[in-house]
Amino acid sequence: MNLILLTPEEIRDERLACLRDPRRLRHLKEVHRARVGDRLTLGVAGGGIGRGELTRLNDDEARFTLDGLDTPPPPALPVHLVLALPRPRMLARSLEHVTAMGVKQITLLHTRRVEKSYWQSPELDPVKIHEHLVLGLEQARDTVMPEVNLAKGFRPFVEENLPILLEGRRGLVAHPGMPQACPTGLGEPVALLIGPEGGFIPYEVERLLDAGCEGIHLGPRILRVETAVVALLARLF
CATH class of the missing domain: 3.40.1280.10 (SPOUT methyltransferase, trefoil knot domain)
Structure with missing residues (x-):
């Protein structure tokens, strides 16, 4: 998971994202070995890409403070x-x-x-x-x-x-x-x-x-x- 892909519903406002999906939570813990304070690459489905700081991570949810999701995704193949x-x-x-x-x-x-x-x-x-x-x-x-x-x-x-x-x-x-x-x-x-x-x-x-x-x-x-x-x-x- 080189990108944490968020759904639009997981974007609470322009500065906050919250996810509760077990698969992505498990990946954050076991593969990324993420800790509060880490900065990770995030993207919103159908939208842009940016960075976010992990502010909470437990068995139930992960929260990120967003820096902005305004970088376009890579171009599609024709x-x-x-x-x-x-x-x-x-x-x-x-x-x-x-x-x-x-x-x-x-x-x-x-x-x-x-x-x-x-x-x-x-x-x-x-x-x-x-x-x-x-x-x-x-x-x-x-x-x-x-x-x-x-x-x-x-x-x-x-x-x-x-x-x-x-x-x-x-x-x-x-x-x-x-x-x-x-x-x-x-x-x-x-x-x-x-x-x-x-x-x-x-x-x-x-x-x-x-x-x-x-x-x-x-x-x-x-x-x-x-x-x-x-x-x-x-x-x-």
Whole structure:
């Protein structure tokens, strides 16, 4: 937790913040080993970042005197990430990683090689998704929450959602064996589509390319989804 992310409700006035969340209290004590008088980095969800002095810390609450939360968060990446729904444990890590890297728009997509049981996972509960996004924001000292959407049908997504998604964006499909290497240093908006473990099936690749996407690859090595996502984002931006 490189940033203590506060909700607007925890800001009592422009000079005082109070939090009672057990997870953050435990982190302050066990990881930060915080003491009254310490100055820590704080941010308010959807707002700015600043510093605050810890004035109270016990089992029930932590209080901070704020110096101001007027530093803007780091810029977002110009990407809409479309990720075939990973298995639950990998989903949790992937959400945290991409949030830390600055992705603000995420679509979780069903494809042929996605197990239907994955859609029943507790990790897709909005509360659980929110928890993973918060962890990513705290890691990267960011305050702007990503938007996560679910697309449970591949064909409806390609026919109805993808054309809208590609308006003003360059569509890139990351898949082994594509003819073009992943580009680097892009500044333009991108829609990045990444398949599941085992990749997209040929029919899915054809539909995505026909819709106007470009096929790209990361070389001959086959990477786990959570590794490929980070590698692609780092190379692209």
